[in-house]
Amino acid sequence: MSEKKYKVGYTTGVYDMFHIGHLNILKKAKERCDYLIVGVSTDEVVESYKHRAPIIPFEERIAIVRELRCVDQAVPQVSMDKMEAWKQYHFDALFHGSDWKGSDMYNNMIEQFSKVGVDVVFLPHTEGVSSTLLSEVLYTLKEESEDE
Secondary structure, eight states, X not given: OOOOOEEEEEEEEOOTTOOHHHHHHHHHHHHTEEEEEEEEEOHHHHHHHHSSOOSSOHHHHHHHHHTOTXXXXXXXEOOSOHHHHHXXXXXXXXXXXXXXXXXXHHHHHHHHHHTTTXXXXXXXXXXXXXXXXXHHHHHHHHHHHHHO
């Protein structure tokens, strides 16, 4: 059985310190849809849940994502509420890394999106690479150098 092909797909991320895991998710998402919209989290959105700004400023992060061949449109993600994005972009598939599969947040999203005919599709997570881990190391180094 072949994988379902969607008309419009949507995925989101911070894309701080862009790495191969980000590229893998975006390429796999594009393989599954005709038109891929990527929401790039604004600095304010990231600060609201990570309690610190990304290493790379929003304008640079969205510029990087916009230049990728597999991305048809990059847009600011101004809310963690994916239903708000759906109301604006009317995608028929929401793509996310498999590391979130089974989480309460995504179980609720699957339920919400099923009511409007949107599939939530989990794509394989690339093991061993994480912007969060990289930024933690950089913040620690920065704090240590400021203490000296």
